[in-house]
Amino acid sequence: GSSFAQLRTRLQLFLYETLCNLRISEMFDIIIDFPDSEPALNDLKLALSKTHQYPQLVTSLHQTFERRLLHPGANTSDIITQYISTIKALHQLDPSGTTLAAISKPIQAYLRGRPDTVRSIVTGLT
Numbered sequence: 001g002s003s004f005a006q007l008r009t010r011l012q013l014f015l016y017e018t019l020c021n022l023r024i025s026e027m028f029d030i031i032i033d034f035p036d037s038e039p040a041l042n043d044l045k046l047a048l049s050k051t052h053q054y055p056q057l058v059t060s061l062h063q064t065f066e067r068r069l070l071h072p073g074a075n076t077s078d079i080i081t082q083y084i085s086t087i088k089a090l091h092q093l094d095p096s097g098t099t100l101a102a103i104s105k106p107i108q109a110y111l112r113g114r115p116d117t118v119r120s121i122v123t124g125l126t
Contacts, residue, residue, distance in 0.1 A: 012050075013050065013051065016046075016047045016050040016051050017047075017051050017053070019043060019044075019047045020044065020047035020048060020051050020053045020056075021053075021056075023040060023041075023043055023044035023047065024044070024053065024056055024057050024060050025060065026040065027044070027057065027060065027061055027064070028061070028064045028065075028068060030044070030089065031082065031085050031086050031089045032082065032085065034085050034088055034089040035088070037089075038092070041089055041092055041093055044057075044093060045092070045093050045094075048093070048094075054094075054098075054099060057099065058099060058102045058103060061103050062103070062106060065103075065106065065107060066106070069082055069107075070106065070107065070110045076111070076114050076116045076117055076120040077120045077123070077124060079107070079110070079111060079114075080111070080117075080120055080121060080124060081124075083104075083107050083111070086100075086103060086104075086107070087100060087104075090103060
């Protein structure tokens with residue numbers, strides 16, 4: 001009885017951790033595809049509620065943003081578009097804003113250092 005329940009609980013946690021790891025590894029693409037990727041985001045939200053792997057999510061997104069987005073070859077308007085999608089997706093994932101706050105700092109700092117950021121924002125608004 002109780003050993004079966006313990007095994008079931010451990011197996012469920014393992015499955016949530018595996019799902020969490022998968023969705024975290026896909027998070028950059030989930031953000032790009034948002035809102036079409038909402039089902040994947042909801043999977044991750046459920047898994048995170050069980051596993052609390054938020055630090056891994058933040059670390060993974062930081063590394064992915066550095067590698068794929070925050071570099072001189074990236075177009076400023078693309079960075080801004082991705083940042084807006086990141087805000088929307090992370091707000092759905094974590095309405096408290098804690099995850100977004102942790103992810104936003106390097107993106108904001110990088111955009112502040114780009115000479116064409118203001119022009120790109122103004123162009124996007126017109």
